[in-house]
Amino acid sequence: MSGISVQKLNKNFGAKKVLEDIYFEVENGEVVAILGPSGCGKTTLLKCILGLEKSDSGEIFVGSTRLTEWLKDNRIAYVPQKYANFNYLTVAQNILAALNGQELNLDSLVESSLKNVGLDKFKTSYPGQLSGGMQQRLALARALASGAGIIAFDEPFSSLDVETRQQMQELILESRSDNKKTMLFVTHDIEEAIFLARKIVVMGTKPGVVREIIDVPFNYPRPSSLRFDEEFQKIRRALSFIVRSEGIKGKLSEGEPIVGRSHKIGLYYWPGNSPFFYAQERGWFENDLLPVEFISFSDNRQKIDFWKSGKIDILNVTIDTALRLKKEIPDTEIIMGLNISRGGDALISRDPISSVKEIKNKRVALEKDEISEFFLRYVLYKNGMNLEDVIVADMKGDEIGAALISGRVDAAVLWEPWLSKTLELSRAHVVATSRDFSVFADVLVARKSFAEENKEEIQKIKMIWQKSVDAYYLNKQDFTRAVAPAVGLSARDLASQLELIEFFDGGTKRVLEIGGEIKDMMR
Incomplete structure (x- = not known):
């Protein structure tokens, strides 16, 4: 099995542009999360990869083969948000249906498939007799048993309670360690994306674009305690800012x-x-x-x-x-x-910078030729300095906060609605504010x-x-x-x-x- 390559994918619904120049790579056996606010086109993108929607331009390859050709002889297992089980079949029969065409010891494979997800005691039950978490475990077991080398998930745990959701996430990683399948996971849950994925494709809105691709630095297997790791939380804070920013833009x-x-x-x-x-x-x-x-x-x-x-x-x-x-x-x-x-604009920084003088030779994020550059020029001017005394990192307003939160810059000039959230998520502090300069x-x-x-x-x-x-x-x-x-x-x-x-x-x-x-x- 080879990886997936999405190349300059575009999709319109009538006059509305839904996806624009989507480009990313998924390596063989990799878990990739597609993250973004509601309405950014995550599900539409996944349907294009599944072959359920046709793009208007661009290409999708599996290995070196175009998706349309590859799907003639192969399949991608799909676990949607709603339970994708056959309600008129028993739990065991659902697994048998997924095994259709495989020349194996079917009884043994059904038994092992259900045991892997903790449903081996419910072989004769029907899906409607199971809890929500158990039904999603059955859907996962069917996807794993299907023999497909690629599994696509579309927010499958969004309706589950927090504890059950975390159990399902850990179950996915356990199953991954056994079979190394390629997995695409659409979600709006930031912690879920970080915990599961090796790489996170962050989508922006109106139209759906790839805003950032973030590599997650943690090795597998991943213990449940990873969620409390400081680096995990640092990534979560940066992603929270990006997703919130895209949500505001989407409105x-x-x-x-x-x-x-x-x-x-x-x-x-x-x-x-x-x-x-x-x-x-x-x-x-x-x-x-x-x-x-x-x-x-x-x-x-x-x-x-x-x-x-x-x-x-x-x-x-x-x-x-x-x-x-x-x-x-x-x-x-x-x-x-x-x-x-x-007070709606401010120069903020991370420790140990505590005064304007201390940002000399530091990397400061701002938007050149706009209010943030003027703000910094004015504050420096009032402190006997000029813009040449700092290293300017030029970026758009909604990108500046993420840069400070992730530690890519030492200080930033921001305004609302980005300022207060950056202060909250970055643990930065205010060095100078527009309250002091009218x-x-x-x-x-x-x-x-x-x-x-x-x-x-x-x-x-x-x-x-x-x-x-x-x-x-x-x-x-x-x-x-x-x-x-x-x-x-x-x-x-x-x-x-x-x-x-x-x-x-x-x-x-x-x-x-x-x-x-x-x-x-x-x-």
Whole structure:
């Protein structure tokens, strides 16, 4: 039996892109977990590998043979989320059905198959007479007995209690030590992925992409106590951050704007934009006959490129970026002041760094040419240093936290919604925060020509923004409960993050004053 190679796989359902350029390798006898939030395409990917779904482009090979050819003479055993047993057959007969066509001592093989999963005392029982855990053990025994060299699991233990789930995980590893079958395991359970797999394919959302491939460093056999190992927990924390980040991105509209007559507003991930989402949830834009489309970007440079190319009309940036754009494109105009960070941005680090001076010559993760770079420049400037005093690791905002948690960098500049979770999972501490520097403000910009042609619509956006901000200060609990599902956060997390932000009324006077304060540093 050879390994599996997935090469640039793409899959659409109608106009919706579900999988994009999926690429990874599974070595012969390897256990690989496919991990990601709900809706990222894990099950669709597995069905493509099983031959149950046809991809639109790309290839899947088993060894050097295309999957479609290989499946003509071979099979992949499949253990789905729902029990895949024949309810009208006894436990023993279920195993016999899986052994169909094998020229072996069938009675002996049935006995050993059931003994391996602890069901040898239930040979004459029917699946409906077994507990959920026992039914999944039977499904596993059928897959192992089938003779297939590859077994695919699709979240088979999600409905089981914690103790039974862990028993099943240990049972899989025990069976692996006996037969060295290649196993693909789709799951949303992070600990399960780490405990079972040699390699974890982490998927992102909208469309489903391979976000990262993580090698798990533990040898087999793996004792149950491994779950308490510090390195295990370190990997768990990093994966928790990545999966949470992808879950947030999955809730918000990201990517290409929809072609249409609506005003397209490009946002970045930041709880300070919550008033827009509250107004959207309440239907206020529709009530004012104001068609708007909010497109959120995890890559702020892509957002700016979209605005420059005319794909979006209005751009959400920080005041420093707005000033830079005005210098680059004189037609740029600041049309609204939105908010100012009062602790929602920070420079954080791991021990033993405890002051700004101590990050000299350290590796600091940030997003170049965006607020995180400006934040660091400003903090260094205030401490008599400059950016050349540190080693910059350039990455997107939702990648920065994972880099700090996993120890790939010494410090990081982050903002909410990534900041608080990184502090929680990395055991890092705050070195400097925007609470101490009142210059990190958000604005909306547009081209002057657009602003002139759409004065009435921009005024409506300002009025709706102010109405939404008033609603927040009037009833914060109602506001956060309404917005939290839309932005992929719990109401509690969103509430604590919003406390780190001061909202403006949409006017530009305050942000222009802040712009004047930072001009000297930006020269």
